[in-house]
Amino acid sequence: MKTVIEKEVLTIYLVGQLNSSNAEDIEKEIDNILDKGGFKSIKLDFTDLDYISSAGLRIILRIKQRYEDTSIINVNSEVYSIFKMVNFISVIDISKK
Numbered sequence: 607m608k609t610v611i612e613k614e615v616l617t618i619y620l621v622g623q624l625n626s627s628n629a630e631d632i633e634k635e636i637d638n639i640l641d642k643g644g645f646k647s648i649k650l651d652f653t654d655l656d657y658i659s660s661a662g663l664r665i666i667l668r669i670k671q672r673y674e675d676t677s678i679i680n681v682n683s684e685v686y687s688i689f690k691m692v693n694f695i696s697v698i699d700i701s702k703k
Contacts, residue, residue, distance in 0.1 A: 607632060609639055616645040621654040624662030633665045640672060647675035653703065658685055663692065670698055677701070 608619040616639070624632060640648075648669060652658075670676045677699040681689065686702055689695055 607635060611645050614644075614646040615649060616640075616647070617649045617651055619651045619654065623657040623659075624655060624665070625657065625659040626661040629659075629661035629665060633668070636665065636669065640669070648673045648677070650676070650678045651680050652678055652682070652685055653680040655685060656682070658688055663694065666694075666698065 607621065610617045610619075618636065618639070620632070650666065650669070666676075666678070678689075679701050680703045681700055682703055686700065689700055694700065
């Protein structure tokens with residue numbers, strides 16, 4: 607996971623899979639970054655994310671609860687299908703690759 611803060615926008619780049627085996631560690635890492643502050647909005651860049659499970663969806667919801675201005679960018683078609691299936695597209699702004 608890589609993060610960049612530019613013009614008060616925190617971009618978090620997620621790679622590989624976000625599932626029950628790594629969700630706890632990733633959430634702790636994200637929480638540590640969010641606790642530092644210094645930004646007004648969050649972009650989750652999924653360019654290199656291949657899969658997301660319900661554990662990953664919960665992380666996104668928690669981020670969205672903390673920062674209303676949260677969006678997901680560069681989502682591949684497989685991950686977008688998961689978001690669409692669980693109606694996440696009505697909860698958060700999501701854009702495809």
